[in-house]
Amino acid sequence: MAALATNLASSHAVATKVTAAETCDAQLRGLQMAMNLGYLDPEDAAKLFQQYIAQIPFIENALGA
Secondary structure, X not given: OXXXXXXXXXXXXXXXXXXXXXXXXXXXXXXXXXXXXXXOOHHXXXXXXXXXXXXXXXXXXXXXX
């Protein structure tokens, strides 16, 4: 029973992380589109970018920042 409970908890944690990553991906795609269309200046875009990636601390930042 304990093993089953552990597996269920682990699978829930994975599902939560996948959902957060997918949400962040959608936000970043929207940010990219807004930048491409000229709706955001780079300073505002950088702030939003930092807010979005803060939601996914479990994903290693490839930029090293």
